[in-house]
Amino acid sequence: MLTKGSINSKPKCDKDHKFIPCHQCAMESICLPINTQQQPIELTQQYLTKRVDKTTNSYLFKQGQSLTSIYAICTGTFKLTKHTQINDEKVIGFKFPGEIIGHDALHPKIYSHNAIALDDASVCEVNVAKLLACSYAVPNLQLSLVDLLTRQSYIAQKQYEVLIAKSSAESLVAAFILNVKKRYSDVTGAKNQVLLTMSRDNIANFLGLRRETLSRVLSKFQKEKFITISNKLIQIDNLAALFKLANL
């Protein structure tokens, strides 16, 4: 499961063209200083950052486990889910390359949800105890950590805004496509395409819709020439129309 760690150097991001470069990663501000600095943190830095590969459908962590690490996604996508007392899952979010997973467990030190790889993925794992120890010694690092946390909660906020607006199904779906486009377009290359790595079921679950409703809305969007659907790949043909529907 574990590949070679990225000690004292940028993690190697070249083994797959979908790897996000470090300078686009939200973890960079705390990852690089730690791994390059020749400061009094020599002891800890050896093990702070570690590259981990995950196969499709494998858990990065599970709801209820104690917090050990936070993760930056290098490649691949993840879904975040919670158990409901009925036997099914509730999808509470998706995460894309360059984003952070697990930071929302810093309080109360327990992962509040599952993180599951939607495709073959690769993450940089950062041990929290060691991160906090390092950051105690390096004030700049702490400020970076504060910055990271505020940025990530901003992203989360943005994602939830769409949901709490709770307008029509069409507006939810339009907003979802635009949100994914904004966060994930770098990876696919083509600027007007969105790759929905998750299943329709997962999307519908996240949006609080039935899979049938989602399907109908997507079909309608295609009929009205807003998008072209090729399985999981969505091509956006009328960005303005989606924006208008999304109500942003």
Added chain:
Amino acid sequence: MLTKGSINSKPKCDKDHKFIPCHQCAMESICLPINTQQQPIELTQQYLTKRVDKTTNSYLFKQGQSLTSIYAICTGTFKLTKHTQINDEKVIGFKFPGEIIGHDALHPKIYSHNAIALDDASVCEVNVAKLLACSYAVPNLQLSLVDLLTRQSYIAQKQYEVLIAKSSAESLVAAFILNVKKRYSDVTGAKNQVLLTMSRDNIANFLGLRRETLSRVLSKFQKEKFITISNKLIQIDNLAALFKLANL
């Protein structure tokens, strides 16, 4: 508007029986050290924390303004709202004594929503620039800040969970009552009572329901002996039933 600041001493919390004591305030961990410490932060500490009174319906800050301060609520309650392009407001949350407002503007340094007092309120204002300056000098303070941020985003998370679960209107309302009870019961004294300082319109708006639907659900809860409604005061008569409905 401004009362005497709370320099080098706990803010006085005695002028109103609804004042939350400092030891129950989320800001305590960064407020007390700054205001009591005789460290090299003498210059800034004079102006870091300041008590501010707000009258009903007044803005603590407005959406779009640059971030200057974050606030701890001493007494009173606030609603957080956003403008929609149509001329109305969307309520995105409520805040109670002991909780923090404005911290979610740390990135991107602009308040993303309005904060409006629902009743005569009083807050402790903490200047962000000075807080960050102080925290740079005092590592412990930074860790407290990290802790504060993670705790508050945990509270926000909990509040939104209810919404994204997006089950029935009944389950939303039940979960809302329980959430308020948990966060606000200290203030009212009586443990099985919840004081809804906000209007029904505000609650409905927040939950993504129509005021009529909310009203009907509350009436139904009363008819089924789950609660007793006395205007804004809700007495909980069957906690278990609400929990079951809320799906938690």
Added chain:
DNA sequence: CGCAATTTTGACGTAGTTCAACACGTGTGG
């Protein structure tokens, strides 16, 4: 007290759900 704002109740319409059938891969085993 009296008027306006807020809240509740009633009757009816609609968006989205539910249930059910079908279509399209993809993998498995005979």
Added chain:
DNA sequence: CCACACGTGTTGAACTACGTCAAAATTGCG
């Protein structure tokens, strides 16, 4: 190689929870 099961996605028809519109009841404020 086909036959079949199974997961995933699409489409159709009936149902229902919530929204809309309207009016009555209650509360709050000058």
